[in-house]
Amino acid sequence: PVPEGYSVFEKIETHFGPENVVTMFISAKGDHTGDVCVGEVTYDRDGNPIIEELGQPWCYASDHMDYFELDQNTNLALGNRALQLLETHQEDLFFALFLFRDPDVTGHLFDENAPEYSQKLLELDGWLGQIRAKVQALGISDKTLIYVVTDHGFDEGKSVHLNAPYGFFASNDPLVMRSGDRKDPAATWLDRYGIDPTIGGAPPLNAYSLYSLPPLACIPEGQAYIDYPGAPTCCAGLQLISLDKKVGGCILATGGTGDNSGYCTACGDGVCLAPEGPCNCPEDCPLY
Numbered sequence: 001p002v003p004e005g006y007s008v009f010e011k012i013e014t015h016f017g018p019e020n021v022v023t024m025f026i027s028a029k030g031d032h033t034g035d036v037c038v039g040e041v042t043y044d045r046d047g048n049p050i051i052e053e054l055g056q057p058w059c060y061a062s063d064h065m066d067y068f069e070l071d072q073n074t075n076l077a078l079g080n081r082a083l084q085l086l087e088t089h090q091e092d093l094f095f096a097l098f099l100f101r102d103p104d105v106t107g108h109l110f111d112e113n114a115p116e117y118s119q120k121l122l123e124l125d126g127w128l129g130q131i132r133a134k135v136q137a138l139g140i141s142d143k144t145l146i147y148v149v150t151d152h153g154f155d156e157g158k159s160v161h162l163n164a165p166y167g168f169f170a171s172n173d174p175l176v177m178r179s180g181d182r183k184d185p186a187a188t189w190l191d192r193y194g195i196d197p198t199i200g201g202a203p204p205l206n207a208y209s210l211y212s213l214p215p216l217a218c219i220p221e222g223q224a225y226i227d228y229p230g231a232p233t234c235c236a237g238l239q240l241i242s243l244d245k246k247v248g249g250c251i252l253a254t255g256g257t258g259d260n261s262g263y264c265t266a267c268g269d270g271v272c273l274a275p276e277g278p279c280n281c282p283e284d285c286p287l288y
Helices: 008-016 075-088 104-109 115-137 184-193
Strands: 022-027 041-043 049-051 067-069 094-099 147-149 169-171 239-241 245-247 249-251 262-265
Touching (some): 008 022, 008 094, 008 184, 022 075, 075 094, 104 115, 147 184
Parallel strands (some): 022 067, 022 094
Antiparallel strands (some): 041 049, 239 262, 245 249
């Protein structure tokens, strides 16, 4: 369950006051991205009512947002809604998250090398262009920061993402100085707003702002090394192993061509400890 108060949107509202900032979460995906909390009624894929046992992401945060709209099921519907809201709130301080569902759906239907998947990537790129054009047309491009992130990639040539840890992050924010983990954008946004990540009594984010290097002299055992210029390396006595993992057979980490990210472990010490496995540390974790 997500503890109440633990969301970027609630931190922003608390920091600026609910009357001073417009917050939006406009999503083409409703499944597992809803406002149903523990004990509340939701519905399965067949439309049967069920009791939510864990609590869906954003279930508390939805009460702190001006717009919380799910299941804008097509890129067309979501993109037009995004443009409409930008027009409506061009004079306001706003924080908006627009979650496009494609190309994820198409990737699962076909595979990541299919022309249908490539077409959805191009379509999404077109919507990003329209959003940027709208911001420019409204005359607010010099004071609007845009961040583009992915949630995951796909296994090479497949329609699943059993081990696709790499994604991309792009922004017009001039302060961004490095690549990072999927958790890091939230810490970056709070940093940009000048908001303490522990505001409201919530636990601190397990992430670092992309505006600075993590305050680590080296990467300790079991933690991930992220490859970027100036990144801290593995601590003494540890070695870098890959992100490959065993799911049935060994599945290579896909999507990171030329990227040497991995885990720092004591591979070779005869002890098999996570995240070591038979695919990235067979010396300690034999396959059989």
